[in-house]
Amino acid sequence: xxxxxxxxxxxxxxxxRSYLEVGVSTGASMALSRTRSIGVDPFFxxxxxLRCDLHLVRTTSDEFxxxxxxxxxxxxxxxxxxxxxxMHLAEYALRDVINLERYTHPxxxxxxxxMLPPHPDVAARERALGRARGMWTGDVYKVLPVLRRHRPDLxxxxxxxxxxxxxxxxxxxxxxxxxxxxxxxxVPELVTSDPQHVPAEVLGRTRAFDAERLLALPLWRxxxxxxxxxxxxxxxxxxxxxRASGLDxxxxxx
Numbered sequence: 001x002x003x004x005x006x007x008x009x010x011x012x013x014x015x016x017r018s019y020l021e022v023g024v025s026t027g028a029s030m031a032l033s034r035t036r037s038i039g040v041d042p043f044f045x046x047x048x049x050l051r052c053d054l055h056l057v058r059t060t061s062d063e064f065x066x067x068x069x070x071x072x073x074x075x076x077x078x079x080x081x082x083x084x085x086x087m088h089l090a091e092y093a094l095r096d097v098i099n100l101e102r103y104t105h106p107x108x109x110x111x112x113x114x115m116l117p118p119h120p121d122v123a124a125r126e127r128a129l130g131r132a133r134g135m136w137t138g139d140v141y142k143v144l145p146v147l148r149r150h151r152p153d154l155x156x157x158x159x160x161x162x163x164x165x166x167x168x169x170x171x172x173x174x175x176x177x178x179x180x181x182x183x184x185x186x187v188p189e190l191v192t193s194d195p196q197h198v199p200a201e202v203l204g205r206t207r208a209f210d211a212e213r214l215l216a217l218p219l220w221r222x223x224x225x226x227x228x229x230x231x232x233x234x235x236x237x238x239x240x241x242x243r244a245s246g247l248d249x250x251x252x253x254x
Contacts, residue, residue: 016080088138116165
């Protein structure tokens with residue numbers, strides 16, 4: 001399954017009330033949305049027909065989230081579904097996660113692109129090294145171990161999508177400041193010189209879930225029903241859904 005197919009299926013399963021995308025580019029992923037949406041990209045060149053109530057912002061995600069009311073386009077300052085495909089550098093991607101989580105609720109779903117590079121050159125911080133192999137993910141794969149170490153409360157699901165894999169994050173908590181407070185200390189760990197030493201389990205996708213089997217779980221309908229629910233009740237119910245789906249275990253679906 002390709003990444004945009006997975007994203008299209010999530011739109012259908014979740015029927016989100018709101019959608020936010022970092023990294024609009026040509027609009028291929030934004031074209032999937034049919035809900036009130038926000039797209040952030042300083043260099044977008046939209047070539048696809050967009051069919052949603054859209055606030056398209058030509059700026060960086062850092063500048064966007066620094067605004068006084070960045071989500072004023074939405075009915076509520078909450079995002080049901082978010083897709084991050086912006087700067088392909090780990091420290092930027094982590095900042096996007098930190099900033100986005102402030103505007104989530106317990107049933108929100110966050111998808112990060114380019115998390116499973118097929119070769120170390122593709123994961124280089126230097127774009128030219130990846131382009132020589134026909135694609136460039138950058139080193140955003142480094143965000144996952146940071147989340148697992150500092151935020152064990154999150155459910156982080158690597159998904160085997162083409163061409164470069166995604167990470168689906170559940171159980172988000174808008175109250176958390178753990179990553180924000182740790183960020184400055186994490187930057188030296190994230191920003192390392194090429195070549196990058198990509199773990200074998202990332203290159204081999206040995207922990208990745210099969211997309212079709214993951215999407216077939218009843219979890220997604222449960223998350224949809226919790227949109228707008230009282231936060232504490234929703235948080236507890238999300239945990240129940242995750243446990244019932246077996247997603248709190250290290251074993252993969254595929």
